[in-house]
Amino acid sequence: MKHSGIATEMSKKRLSLLINNLKVIDLVFELVDARCPLSTRSSVVERLIAGKRQLIVLNKADLADPAATKQWLFHFKQEGKASLAVDSRxxxxxxxxxxxxxxxxxxxxxxxxxxxxRARELRTAVLGIPNVGKSTFLNKIVGRRSAATGNRPGITKGPQWIHLQGSLLILDTPGVLPPQLKHEEAVFKLAAIGALDKRKYNSENVGEKLIKFLEARYPGSFSGYFGIPPDALSLEILAQKKKFLLPNGLFDLHRAANFLLDSFQNGKFGSFTLELPNEKCSLTT
Ligand SMILES: Nc1nc2c(ncn2[C@@H]2O[C@H](COP(=O)(O)OP(=O)(O)O)[C@@H](O)[C@H]2O)c(=O)[nH]1
Ligand SMILES: [Mg+2]
Structure with a gap:
């Protein structure tokens, strides 16, 4: 799998703009995907929000294993970090x-x-890597409770503020952080949940790995849904089952992989979590 550095993922200019916007923020919503809350954190996030209040939002909780989500909330609590789980849709x-x-x-x-x-509003912002649901979360929170947007005295540069109910402001544009792509395991998880550009991975490899992972962690999940014997799990069997054939008569493994990933990403055969807190997959290892 191809690895790329932060510099290529996110221009220095965009990052410095984000750092500038964050200067006036009191509280950051750090959005992660509940199916892999560590791999969807950005390695730059702690540095960016140092000294600010932080609320880790495990989004897409509807697609994650509820027992695992509980473990994650407990884990973050033990680390002294506030967190909660939501379904922003x-x-x-x-x-x-x-x-x-x-x-x-x-x-x-x-x-x-x-x-x-003098009293003032609490200034908040949404941050996260692409596709964790930042815009959906922001829209949900703004909802009908928002008032007109506008520049505030003293903080007139950059994005607009949206006035929420009570004494709250939120930036109208979420901050996009670079995903962590240094470790093959993280790339696999990001690809599996659909948080990576398709050109950055081989969907057949990711598909095969996902089948093995799911059957080991959640026995019967994949095989049961697709009616495939647990001892014959592969993309080829899936292609056979779905009658995905190439013009030359061979099985279309690429189509089978995309079908599998799409089904997984939309929770078609259940709600699963790809990493647990005790698995020790930290940002730096
Ligand atoms: N099932 C589910 N899907 C969600 C949730 N939040 C966002 N999505 C979907 O995830 C995709 C990416 O969401 P988006 O808000 O555009 O992500 P962003 O790139 O972080 O702004 C969209 O298809 C959303 O509908 C959620 O809580 N549950
Ligand atoms: Mg967005």
């Missing part, structure tokens, strides 16, 4: 998001009051 979990937001806004107002400073 349906809006599940957003009551907790609002509760947390109002809590932080109240906290900010008390801090400012103690310092004898």
């Amino acid at each position: 349906r809006g599940d979990g957003f009551r907790n998001v609002w509760e947390d937001l109002n809590h932080y806004a109240e906290e900010l107002s008390q801090t400012l009051q103690k310092k004898g400073r």
Whole structure:
């Protein structure tokens, strides 16, 4: 699989623009995919949001294994990081998001009051690698509760702010972070959940690996859904089953792989998580 550095994934200019925008932010929503909450974190994120309040949002929780999501929430809690799980498409979990937001806004107002400073809105922003659902999350949170957008005095440069209910502002454009592509395992997971450009991986390799992974972790998941004997798992059998044939009569493995990945990404045969907190796949190893 092809590995590329941060510089090629994200121009220095875009990164410095993001750093500049983040200067005035109090709270960052760091969006990750609940199916692989570590691999969908960006290796630059801790550096970017150092010193700010951070809320890790495990998005697409509807596609993840609920027991694994619980483990992740517990894991982040133990690390002293606030986290919650949501389904941004349906809006599940957003009551907790609002509760947390109002809590932080109240906290900010008390801090400012103690310092004898004037009250102001809590400034928030959404960050994450491509395709974790930043825009969907932002749209859900803005929803009908938003007011007119506009520049604020003192922070007039860059993107626009959206005024949410209560004492809250959110940046209208999510910050896009570079995905971590240094490790083959992370590339596999990102490809499997559909967070990578198709040109960056071989879908047959990813498909074969995903079949093995799912049957080992969730026995019967793949084989049961497609009616394939568990001892004969392969893309070829899937192609045979689905009658995916090439003009020359051979099985179309590429089509089978894309069909499998598409089905997996849309939760067609269940909700599965690709990594657990105790598996020790950190950002740096
Ligand atoms: N099932 C599910 N799909 C989601 C969720 N959030 C976003 N999506 C889908 O994921 C894809 C990428 O979402 P988008 O908001 O464009 O991601 P962005 O690139 O991070 O802005 C879209 O097809 C969304 O409909 C979610 O919570 N659950
Ligand atoms: Mg987007």
